Amino acid sequence: MPVAQTEMPRHLQAQLADRGVRLTEQRRAILQVIETAKRHLDAGCILHLARRVNAAMARSTVYRTLHLLKHHGLIDELDLLHLEGECHYYERELEKEHIHMACLRCGKITEFVSELFHTLKNQLRRDCQYHLVVARLELGGYCSECRH
Amino acid sequence: MPVAQTEMPRHLQAQLADRGVRLTEQRRAILQVIETAKRHLDAGCILHLARRVNAAMARSTVYRTLHLLKHHGLIDELDLLHLEGECHYYERELEKEHIHMACLRCGKITEFVSELFHTLKNQLRRDCQYHLVVARLELGGYCSECRH
DNA sequence: TTAAGTGCAAATATTTTGCTGTCAC
DNA sequence: GTGACAGCAAAATATTTGCACTTAA
Numbered sequence: 001m002p003v004a005q006t007e008m009p010r011h012l013q014a015q016l017a018d019r020g021v022r023l024t025e026q027r028r029a030i031l032q033v034i035e036t037a038k039r040h041l042d043a044g045c046i047l048h049l050a051r052r053v054n055a056a057m058a059r060s061t062v063y064r065t066l067h068l069l070k071h072h073g074l075i076d077e078l079d080l081l082h083l084e085g086e087c088h089y090y091e092r093e094l095e096k097e098h099i100h101m102a103c104l105r106c107g108k109i110t111e112f113v114s115e116l117f118h119t120l121k122n123q124l125r126r127d128c129q130y131h132l133v134v135a136r137l138e139l140g141g142y143c144s145e146c147r148h
Numbered sequence: 149m150p151v152a153q154t155e156m157p158r159h160l161q162a163q164l165a166d167r168g169v170r171l172t173e174q175r176r177a178i179l180q181v182i183e184t185a186k187r188h189l190d191a192g193c194i195l196h197l198a199r200r201v202n203a204a205m206a207r208s209t210v211y212r213t214l215h216l217l218k219h220h221g222l223i224d225e226l227d228l229l230h231l232e233g234e235c236h237y238y239e240r241e242l243e244k245e246h247i248h249m250a251c252l253r254c255g256k257i258t259e260f261v262s263e264l265f266h267t268l269k270n271q272l273r274r275d276c277q278y279h280l281v282v283a284r285l286e287l288g289g290y291c292s293e294c295r296h
Numbered sequence: 297t298t299a300a301g302t303g304c305a306a307a308t309a310t311t312t313t314g315c316t317g318t319c320a321c
Numbered sequence: 322g323t324g325a326c327a328g329c330a331a332a333a334t335a336t337t338t339g340c341a342c343t344t345a346a
Contacts, residue, residue: 022320022325043310058328063311079227081282086234086335087310101278110278116271120264128260130249130289134229137285141278170345172301191335206303211336234311235335302343312333319326 011035012074012092019072029053030065034075040089040109066090073133081140083107097121101139105146159183160222160240167220177201178213182223188237188257214238221281229288231255245269249287253294 033049069075078089181197217223226237
Protein backbone atom coordinates (compact mmCIF):
# COMPACT_ATOMS: atom_id res chain seq x y z
CA MET A 1 0.00 0.00 0.00
CA PRO A 2 1.53 3.34 -1.01
CA VAL A 3 2.27 5.65 1.86
CA ALA A 4 1.78 9.42 1.66
CA GLN A 5 5.16 10.84 0.79
CA THR A 6 6.52 13.74 2.82
CA GLU A 7 8.30 16.28 0.65
CA MET A 8 11.88 15.16 0.16
CA PRO A 9 14.58 17.76 0.80
CA ARG A 10 15.87 18.93 -2.52
CA HIS A 11 18.32 21.48 -3.65
CA LEU A 12 17.17 24.93 -2.71
CA GLN A 13 18.05 25.82 -6.27
CA ALA A 14 15.47 23.40 -7.66
CA GLN A 15 12.84 24.58 -5.22
CA LEU A 16 13.37 28.19 -6.26
CA ALA A 17 13.31 27.28 -9.95
CA ASP A 18 9.95 25.54 -9.38
CA ARG A 19 8.58 28.79 -8.07
CA GLY A 20 9.76 30.71 -11.10
CA VAL A 21 12.41 32.63 -9.18
CA ARG A 22 15.26 33.87 -11.32
CA LEU A 23 18.55 32.13 -10.61
CA THR A 24 21.58 34.36 -10.72
CA GLU A 25 25.20 33.49 -10.17
CA GLN A 26 25.05 35.33 -6.82
CA ARG A 27 21.99 33.45 -5.62
CA ARG A 28 23.54 30.14 -6.56
CA ALA A 29 26.63 30.98 -4.54
CA ILE A 30 24.55 31.89 -1.48
CA LEU A 31 22.40 28.76 -1.78
CA GLN A 32 25.49 26.62 -1.98
CA VAL A 33 26.91 28.23 1.16
CA ILE A 34 23.69 27.61 3.08
CA GLU A 35 23.34 24.03 1.90
CA THR A 36 26.86 23.04 2.80
CA ALA A 37 27.01 24.92 6.11
CA LYS A 38 28.40 22.94 9.01
CA ARG A 39 27.30 25.44 11.63
CA HIS A 40 24.85 28.32 12.07
CA LEU A 41 25.76 31.22 9.83
CA ASP A 42 24.89 34.88 10.11
CA ALA A 43 24.69 37.27 7.17
CA GLY A 44 28.31 38.32 7.56
CA CYS A 45 29.57 34.72 7.46
CA ILE A 46 27.41 33.96 4.46
CA LEU A 47 28.85 36.97 2.65
CA HIS A 48 32.38 35.91 3.52
CA LEU A 49 31.88 32.35 2.32
CA ALA A 50 29.94 33.38 -0.77
CA ARG A 51 32.79 35.67 -1.80
CA ARG A 52 35.02 32.64 -2.14
CA VAL A 53 32.74 31.61 -4.98
CA ASN A 54 31.95 35.08 -6.30
CA ALA A 55 34.43 37.67 -5.11
CA ALA A 56 32.36 40.71 -6.13
CA MET A 57 29.31 39.72 -4.06
CA ALA A 58 27.69 42.70 -2.36
CA ARG A 59 26.49 42.60 1.22
CA SER A 60 23.07 43.84 0.16
CA THR A 61 22.70 40.91 -2.21
CA VAL A 62 23.13 38.57 0.74
CA TYR A 63 20.43 40.37 2.72
CA ARG A 64 18.08 40.49 -0.25
CA THR A 65 18.55 36.79 -0.95
CA LEU A 66 18.05 35.81 2.70
CA HIS A 67 14.84 37.83 2.69
CA LEU A 68 13.70 36.01 -0.43
CA LEU A 69 14.46 32.56 0.98
CA LYS A 70 12.80 33.36 4.28
CA HIS A 71 9.64 34.54 2.57
CA HIS A 72 9.53 31.38 0.51
CA GLY A 73 9.83 29.37 3.74
CA LEU A 74 13.05 27.71 2.56
CA ILE A 75 15.20 28.87 5.44
CA ASP A 76 14.57 29.56 9.11
CA GLU A 77 15.79 32.65 10.89
CA LEU A 78 17.16 32.10 14.38
CA ASP A 79 18.26 34.49 17.08
CA LEU A 80 20.07 31.97 19.27
CA LEU A 81 19.26 34.24 22.19
CA HIS A 82 21.52 37.00 20.82
CA LEU A 83 24.63 35.49 22.26
CA GLU A 84 26.92 37.23 19.79
CA GLY A 85 25.64 40.69 19.02
CA GLU A 86 22.20 41.10 17.54
CA CYS A 87 22.60 39.31 14.25
CA HIS A 88 20.41 36.52 12.98
CA TYR A 89 21.40 33.07 11.98
CA TYR A 90 20.03 31.09 9.11
CA GLU A 91 19.61 27.43 8.39
CA ARG A 92 17.92 25.38 5.83
CA GLU A 93 14.34 24.43 6.66
CA LEU A 94 14.32 20.72 7.42
CA GLU A 95 11.50 18.26 7.90
CA LYS A 96 12.55 17.29 11.37
CA GLU A 97 12.12 20.65 13.06
CA HIS A 98 14.47 21.06 15.95
CA ILE A 99 14.97 23.09 19.07
CA HIS A 100 18.10 25.17 19.65
CA MET A 101 19.74 25.24 23.05
CA ALA A 102 22.47 27.83 23.56
CA CYS A 103 25.06 27.84 26.31
CA LEU A 104 25.03 31.29 27.87
CA ARG A 105 28.70 31.04 28.78
CA CYS A 106 30.57 29.29 25.94
CA GLY A 107 28.04 29.91 23.18
CA LYS A 108 27.81 26.28 22.12
CA ILE A 109 24.59 25.44 20.28
CA THR A 110 22.99 22.04 20.71
CA GLU A 111 20.04 20.89 18.66
CA PHE A 112 17.25 18.68 19.91
CA VAL A 113 14.45 16.90 18.20
CA SER A 114 11.48 16.48 20.50
CA GLU A 115 8.31 14.53 19.83
CA LEU A 116 6.62 16.55 22.55
CA PHE A 117 7.47 19.83 20.77
CA HIS A 118 5.75 18.43 17.72
CA THR A 119 2.71 17.53 19.82
CA LEU A 120 2.69 20.99 21.39
CA LYS A 121 2.73 22.63 17.98
CA ASN A 122 -0.16 20.49 16.86
CA GLN A 123 -2.12 21.37 19.96
CA LEU A 124 -1.44 25.07 19.43
CA ARG A 125 -2.30 24.84 15.77
CA ARG A 126 -5.64 23.37 16.79
CA ASP A 127 -6.39 25.71 19.67
CA CYS A 128 -4.78 29.04 18.89
CA GLN A 129 -7.23 30.36 16.27
CA TYR A 130 -4.29 31.36 14.10
CA HIS A 131 -3.08 29.87 10.87
CA LEU A 132 0.30 28.89 12.31
CA VAL A 133 3.31 29.45 10.05
CA VAL A 134 6.45 29.54 12.19
CA ALA A 135 7.28 28.18 15.62
CA ARG A 136 10.60 29.11 17.12
CA LEU A 137 11.66 27.58 20.42
CA GLU A 138 15.03 28.75 21.70
CA LEU A 139 16.51 27.76 25.01
CA GLY A 140 19.34 29.23 27.03
CA GLY A 141 21.30 27.76 29.89
CA TYR A 142 24.67 26.37 30.88
CA CYS A 143 26.11 23.28 29.24
CA SER A 144 27.67 20.45 31.24
CA GLU A 145 31.16 21.93 30.88
CA CYS A 146 30.14 25.46 31.84
CA ARG A 147 27.81 25.02 34.75
CA HIS A 148 29.54 25.04 38.11
CA MET B 149 -0.84 21.43 56.35
CA PRO B 150 1.28 24.30 54.97
CA VAL B 151 1.85 24.21 51.26
CA ALA B 152 5.12 25.16 49.59
CA GLN B 153 4.71 28.77 48.61
CA THR B 154 5.67 29.82 45.10
CA GLU B 155 7.38 33.19 45.07
CA MET B 156 4.74 35.88 44.97
CA PRO B 157 5.17 38.62 42.41
CA ARG B 158 6.40 41.68 44.20
CA HIS B 159 7.47 45.07 43.13
CA LEU B 160 10.53 44.89 40.96
CA GLN B 161 11.84 47.65 43.18
CA ALA B 162 11.70 45.43 46.26
CA GLN B 163 13.31 42.54 44.42
CA LEU B 164 16.20 44.74 43.32
CA ALA B 165 16.63 46.17 46.80
CA ASP B 166 16.85 42.60 48.17
CA ARG B 167 19.77 42.02 45.87
CA GLY B 168 21.57 45.10 47.05
CA VAL B 169 21.09 46.95 43.78
CA ARG B 170 21.19 50.72 44.11
CA LEU B 171 17.86 52.37 43.44
CA THR B 172 18.03 55.62 41.57
CA GLU B 173 15.26 57.94 40.50
CA GLN B 174 15.81 56.83 36.91
CA ARG B 175 15.58 53.13 37.72
CA ARG B 176 12.41 53.67 39.71
CA ALA B 177 10.83 55.44 36.75
CA ILE B 178 11.76 52.59 34.38
CA LEU B 179 10.50 49.94 36.80
CA GLN B 180 7.21 51.75 37.16
CA VAL B 181 6.81 51.89 33.38
CA ILE B 182 7.47 48.16 33.03
CA GLU B 183 5.16 47.21 35.88
CA THR B 184 2.23 49.25 34.64
CA ALA B 185 2.67 48.39 30.94
CA LYS B 186 -0.49 47.36 29.16
CA ARG B 187 1.32 46.06 26.10
CA HIS B 188 4.76 44.90 25.00
CA LEU B 189 7.24 47.76 25.11
CA ASP B 190 10.53 48.21 23.32
CA ALA B 191 13.41 50.32 24.60
CA GLY B 192 12.20 53.40 22.70
CA CYS B 193 8.70 53.18 24.21
CA ILE B 194 10.13 52.67 27.67
CA LEU B 195 12.30 55.76 27.24
CA HIS B 196 9.33 57.78 26.03
CA LEU B 197 7.12 56.74 28.95
CA ALA B 198 9.88 57.07 31.53
CA ARG B 199 10.50 60.65 30.40
CA ARG B 200 7.01 61.55 31.55
CA VAL B 201 8.26 60.78 35.04
CA ASN B 202 11.82 61.98 34.61
CA ALA B 203 12.23 64.28 31.65
CA ALA B 204 16.03 64.18 31.54
CA MET B 205 16.24 60.38 31.23
CA ALA B 206 18.95 59.30 28.80
CA ARG B 207 18.45 56.54 26.26
CA SER B 208 21.57 54.79 27.51
CA THR B 209 20.14 54.62 31.01
CA VAL B 210 17.18 52.70 29.63
CA TYR B 211 19.45 50.21 27.89
CA ARG B 212 21.67 49.83 30.94
CA THR B 213 18.68 49.26 33.22
CA LEU B 214 17.10 46.73 30.86
CA HIS B 215 20.40 44.88 30.79
CA LEU B 216 20.49 44.86 34.57
CA LEU B 217 16.94 43.57 34.93
CA LYS B 218 17.47 40.91 32.31
CA HIS B 219 20.59 39.64 34.03
CA HIS B 220 18.74 39.47 37.31
CA GLY B 221 16.04 37.42 35.61
CA LEU B 222 13.37 39.99 36.47
CA ILE B 223 12.29 40.68 32.90
CA ASP B 224 12.10 38.61 29.74
CA GLU B 225 13.37 39.78 26.41
CA LEU B 226 11.17 38.94 23.43
CA ASP B 227 11.68 39.31 19.72
CA LEU B 228 8.07 38.81 18.67
CA LEU B 229 9.46 37.53 15.38
CA HIS B 230 10.85 40.96 14.48
CA LEU B 231 7.56 42.21 13.16
CA GLU B 232 8.49 45.85 13.68
CA GLY B 233 12.16 46.39 12.89
CA GLU B 234 14.73 44.53 14.90
CA CYS B 235 14.08 45.85 18.35
CA HIS B 236 13.37 43.79 21.43
CA TYR B 237 10.38 43.87 23.69
CA TYR B 238 10.39 43.49 27.41
CA GLU B 239 7.93 42.23 29.94
CA ARG B 240 7.98 41.42 33.57
CA GLU B 241 8.89 37.83 34.37
CA LEU B 242 5.73 36.13 35.59
CA GLU B 243 5.16 32.80 37.24
CA LYS B 244 2.80 31.56 34.58
CA GLU B 245 5.20 31.57 31.67
CA HIS B 246 3.41 32.15 28.42
CA ILE B 247 3.83 31.72 24.71
CA HIS B 248 3.66 34.66 22.31
CA MET B 249 1.83 34.32 19.03
CA ALA B 250 2.27 37.15 16.53
CA CYS B 251 0.06 37.83 13.54
CA LEU B 252 2.36 38.26 10.54
CA ARG B 253 -0.10 40.60 8.86
CA CYS B 254 -1.64 42.89 11.50
CA GLY B 255 1.02 42.49 14.17
CA LYS B 256 -1.40 41.55 16.92
CA ILE B 257 0.21 39.62 19.77
CA THR B 258 -1.76 36.93 21.57
CA GLU B 259 -0.49 35.20 24.68
CA PHE B 260 -1.14 31.58 25.58
CA VAL B 261 -0.54 29.58 28.67
CA SER B 262 0.02 25.92 27.87
CA GLU B 263 0.35 23.07 30.31
CA LEU B 264 2.05 21.08 27.57
CA PHE B 265 4.71 23.78 27.15
CA HIS B 266 5.43 23.45 30.85
CA THR B 267 5.73 19.68 30.46
CA LEU B 268 8.03 20.10 27.45
CA LYS B 269 10.30 22.40 29.42
CA ASN B 270 10.48 19.91 32.25
CA GLN B 271 11.31 17.12 29.84
CA LEU B 272 14.03 19.23 28.22
CA ARG B 273 15.37 20.27 31.59
CA ARG B 274 15.70 16.61 32.47
CA ASP B 275 17.12 15.41 29.17
CA CYS B 276 19.15 18.24 27.70
CA GLN B 277 22.26 18.06 29.90
CA TYR B 278 22.12 21.83 30.33
CA HIS B 279 21.20 23.86 33.34
CA LEU B 280 18.20 25.48 31.67
CA VAL B 281 17.69 29.19 32.36
CA VAL B 282 15.46 30.65 29.64
CA ALA B 283 12.94 29.12 27.28
CA ARG B 284 11.43 31.34 24.64
CA LEU B 285 8.70 30.03 22.37
CA GLU B 286 7.47 32.49 19.77
CA LEU B 287 4.94 31.66 17.11
CA GLY B 288 4.01 33.42 13.90
CA GLY B 289 0.96 33.04 11.74
CA TYR B 290 -2.22 34.73 10.64
CA CYS B 291 -4.96 35.59 13.10
CA SER B 292 -8.62 34.84 12.45
CA GLU B 293 -9.22 38.31 10.98
CA CYS B 294 -6.17 38.27 8.75
CA ARG B 295 -6.13 34.81 7.25
CA HIS B 296 -8.02 34.48 4.03
C1' DT C 297 32.94 59.35 51.31
C1' DT C 298 33.07 56.76 47.31
C1' DA C 299 31.77 53.23 44.26
C1' DA C 300 28.22 53.03 41.23
C1' DG C 301 25.08 55.39 38.13
C1' DT C 302 23.89 59.08 34.73
C1' DG C 303 23.89 62.12 30.57
C1' DC C 304 25.86 63.15 26.50
C1' DA C 305 27.93 62.35 22.27
C1' DA C 306 30.27 59.45 19.46
C1' DA C 307 30.97 54.78 17.99
C1' DT C 308 29.38 50.26 16.58
C1' DA C 309 26.60 46.74 14.52
C1' DT C 310 23.16 45.18 11.60
C1' DT C 311 20.10 45.82 8.02
C1' DT C 312 17.68 48.58 4.40
C1' DT C 313 17.26 51.60 0.51
C1' DG C 314 17.97 54.60 -3.83
C1' DC C 315 19.97 54.60 -7.90
C1' DT C 316 22.36 53.21 -11.99
C1' DG C 317 24.05 49.74 -14.72
C1' DT C 318 23.66 44.56 -15.90
C1' DC C 319 21.85 40.04 -16.83
C1' DA C 320 18.55 35.85 -16.91
C1' DC C 321 14.97 34.40 -19.31
C1' DG D 322 14.20 43.11 -25.21
C1' DT D 323 12.79 43.88 -20.65
C1' DG D 324 11.78 43.39 -16.02
C1' DA D 325 14.16 41.63 -12.29
C1' DC D 326 18.63 41.71 -10.04
C1' DA D 327 23.35 43.39 -8.51
C1' DG D 328 26.78 46.64 -6.80
C1' DC D 329 27.73 50.67 -4.43
C1' DA D 330 27.25 54.08 -1.12
C1' DA D 331 24.49 56.31 1.96
C1' DA D 332 20.79 56.04 5.30
C1' DA D 333 18.21 53.98 8.87
C1' DT D 334 17.74 51.50 13.03
C1' DA D 335 19.11 49.57 17.38
C1' DT D 336 22.41 49.33 20.80
C1' DT D 337 26.91 50.12 23.25
C1' DT D 338 30.71 52.72 25.07
C1' DG D 339 34.03 56.42 26.95
C1' DC D 340 34.22 59.98 29.85
C1' DA D 341 33.31 63.63 33.10
C1' DC D 342 29.83 64.80 36.46
C1' DT D 343 26.44 63.35 40.07
C1' DT D 344 24.31 60.67 43.65
C1' DA D 345 22.66 56.71 46.81
C1' DA D 346 23.98 54.32 50.61
